[in-house]
Amino acid sequence: MGTRTGIRRTLCSLLALALTPALVGTGAGRAASAPERAAPATPVLVAVRAAHRGDVDRVVFEFRGGLPADREVDYVDRLFADGSGRRVHVAGQALLQVRFERAQAHTDDGRPTDAPRRVAFPLPNVLTAVRAGDFEAVTTYGIGLAKRTPVRVTTLQSPPRVVVEVGAGFATVSRKVWFLDRDRFVDNQEPFFVPVRRLVRPGTPASGLLDRLFAGPLPRERARGLRLLRSGATGYDDLTVSGGTADLRLTGRCRSGGSTVTVAGEVLPTLKQLATVDRVVLRDAAGGTLDPDGTGDSTPACLEP
Template sequence: MLQARTICATVALAGVVLAAGAVPAAAATAAPARAAVTCPTGWGSGAKSDSDSTATPLSDIRTGRHDCFDRMVVDVPGAASGDLGYSVRYVDRLYQDGSGRHIPVAGGAVLEVRVAAPSYAPETGEPTYPARAGHPLPGVNLTGYRTFRDARFAGSFEGETQVGLGVRARLPFRVLELPGRLVVDVAHTWTAGG
């Protein structure tokens, strides 16, 4: 009887050891492999623009990180797709419209982003976006971004809002007009590898 209990205990202990060894192996194989990312190409770094304009004021400017690019979104609620005018181009230095004041923007290159929408209500002049000229964009934290280095509000003058976007270097970018927003994507690299 004692011998039977010893055999049962040995078999039970061996089962526990095997099961414990199998769990880490199963957990290691359960993690899915990350698929390779293919980044879009052909954006270029030349100026991009559209001459439309709207009296609809912008409400927010926000940023996001993606596998292949960093993104800035200008929210203009109520603007239809294709109705937003803009000009996005690399500049040597950012100068504020109206005053001509130089606004320093950190980074290896500066993208000037102009959106043909005011940051104030045209009827009352009340701000619709709580930014101050020369200061970083409110609520935008660029820590950990691969491409973006700085984002400065330059002002809103005669119905057009101006922003300076500091990037790591002169990199390719694209501009997308979507319902209620303008999107500026700046690639991490010049190649499709991201």
């Protein structure tokens, strides 16, 4: 019996040694460790919308696949594009930077979602939201405001949303802003520029109107053919209103493209609706204009056809 038992033990040992390389070779050794977890999916930004409720304006960022791991909302002086570092221009008197980490505004195969790159809103404080980056799972927006006010950030589920609330409990008045009507221009049917209504603070109507102008048309206005004709301008600066004259400088480039229809056709009527403005002096980025001391409106040479 002892001899037979010893033989069986020896055969079992030899069999175990023979099987060991096969187990290692097929990856059986790794099966003993904890299973690897798949990397969590990156939440995808699918919508940006805004509404006025009570004394606040609410900007809602809606995601698919959960909420971003980190959300940062801060007032900044300027906004820069993620990756390139270039300046991103956002209309308004105050600027909120909204930054989402572990979030993207495109699908995994690289297609953009319905989240807008640039959108205007008709709210008392929130003028516009402009995307500054969708780079390496970081998505950044700038929110242009009429006035710097307290901010609160909350989250909601079903669907996942990040809500940015800014104070908007101040007085506003309704004024007109002129935009290019693309269809009328194509059909050569004047007037090429048509007015729409916007809310502005009564104490600073001139800057409020220009901020609304450079925020651009609302989505529903764009759907009916309205466009902001920039003529290369990114915005305005050095605005003064004195003695019936509004004097301002365009920022960015300035070019007419050989056309008599330029950004001046939007700026001049938008400002001259004000009782305090009889004349507009519009300058290029360097401060040049054709007739600064005349009695009529003055525009820069770069806007000549």
